[in-house]
Amino acid sequence: MQSAVSVKDLKIAYGDHTVIEKMSIDIAPREFLVLLGPSGCGKSTLLNAIAGLQDITAGEVWISGKNVSWEEPKDRGIGMVFQSYALYPRMSVRKNLSFGLRVAGLPKTEIEARVARTAALLHLDTLLDRRPAALSGGQRQRVAIGRALVREVDVFLFDEPLSNLDAKLRNELRVEIKKLHQRLGNTMIYVTHDQVEALTLADRIAIMRDGVIQQLASPAEIYRRPANLFVAGFIGAPAMNFIEGRIERGDAAPVFRSNGLTIDLSGYSFRAVAVEGPATLGFRPEHLVLDGAASSLPTIPGRVSVVEPMGSDAVIWFDWADQSLSLRLMGDVTLEPGDAVAPGLDIAKASLFGADGSRL
Numbered sequence: 001m002q003s004a005v006s007v008k009d010l011k012i013a014y015g016d017h018t019v020i021e022k023m024s025i026d027i028a029p030r031e032f033l034v035l036l037g038p039s040g041c042g043k044s045t046l047l048n049a050i051a052g053l054q055d056i057t058a059g060e061v062w063i064s065g066k067n068v069s070w071e072e073p074k075d076r077g078i079g080m081v082f083q084s085y086a087l088y089p090r091m092s093v094r095k096n097l098s099f100g101l102r103v104a105g106l107p108k109t110e111i112e113a114r115v116a117r118t119a120a121l122l123h124l125d126t127l128l129d130r131r132p133a134a135l136s137g138g139q140r141q142r143v144a145i146g147r148a149l150v151r152e153v154d155v156f157l158f159d160e161p162l163s164n165l166d167a168k169l170r171n172e173l174r175v176e177i178k179k180l181h182q183r184l185g186n187t188m189i190y191v192t193h194d195q196v197e198a199l200t201l202a203d204r205i206a207i208m209r210d211g212v213i214q215q216l217a218s219p220a221e222i223y224r225r226p227a228n229l230f231v232a233g234f235i236g237a238p239a240m241n242f243i244e245g246r247i248e249r250g251d252a253a254p255v256f257r258s259n260g261l262t263i264d265l266s267g268y269s270f271r272a273v274a275v276e277g278p279a280t281l282g283f284r285p286e287h288l289v290l291d292g293a294a295s296s297l298p299t300i301p302g303r304v305s306v307v308e309p310m311g312s313d314a315v316i317w318f319d320w321a322d323q324s325l326s327l328r329l330m331g332d333v334t335l336e337p338g339d340a341v342a343p344g345l346d347i348a349k350a351s352l353f354g355a356d357g358s359r360l
């Protein structure tokens, strides 16, 4: 199947500062791909290169089977939505939506039909005669999305479109964007530094660091089987717990040893054969079971330092060997600071990383 968007051996440098070094990625038609990573890792640079707003140093960009590496943005068949949307303040919503189409010289009836379709899709029908000043932040951002949608192209690029909105509005528009994608079935490339947006919206997430894709996989795969320590630490809130130690050959199966702790690894699926040596054990707060002894799991004994109720669940922080570890509990919590706990670890769900940080 022909990719909707392909980036081939892309390199982008500002003088001798290389931001992206030889990146390749294929995005399937109808796919929702999220580019996720910390600020400054090159997400916008990559998106702008796909859009044609950024010169590339080497490599190629293909859209719908065509090499567009040197095409103007307007000829690439894309629609783009930015974080800081500049609407035309003196124009009505209707004019804001139709402006690009009028400049492109589309027939009046076609413009009217498209504006009507887009307005209906984004619940802007009753706002068409208002100016931006008379709209709320969320409504303005919907108009900005609408300006991209009226182009009726196959590929939409979003660069942190919700970052400027408050939390409630952000959650609402996130759901709207997901519905929009389900209804339109376009290809979407969506940049964010927000892991919740990435996990909830994406078919696949490309998680980036310093211009390099660390892992490209479904949200579930990235959450359950992070490819390296960076991905493991970036995704999840509270963050994954990490314990430094060593993998050693046990009597029957390999074991992980750290600070008096010995954990049988027979339930862990190694990518390759387990080798002895330094390693980091990573586990999420929900991978601990409060009553470790009853569950016959290996236990990590400690003392509760903080209880954080979160509504539907609670996060319990406990001290073990000079470290603060977290454990997630559903339902009501009767624990208090100072209580002794011995949670059990479900090793089948945990992650092990080697000395170079990659998943074992």
Ligand SMILES: Nc1ncnc2c1ncn2[C@@H]1O[C@H](COP(=O)(O)OP(=O)(O)O)[C@@H](O)[C@H]1O
Pocket (backbone or CB within 6 Å): 014, 017, 019, 037, 038, 039, 040, 041, 042, 043, 044, 045, 046
């Ligand atoms: N015009 C520019 N000149 C020099 N360096 C730039 C320029 N634009 C961006 N950069 C650098 O490129 C890197 C990636 O930036 P950017 O793509 O905006 O990151 P992100 O969108 O992931 O936050 C950063 O280190 C930034 O400082």
Ligand SMILES: [Mg+2]
Pocket (backbone or CB within 6 Å): 043, 044, 045
């Ligand atoms: Mg950016």
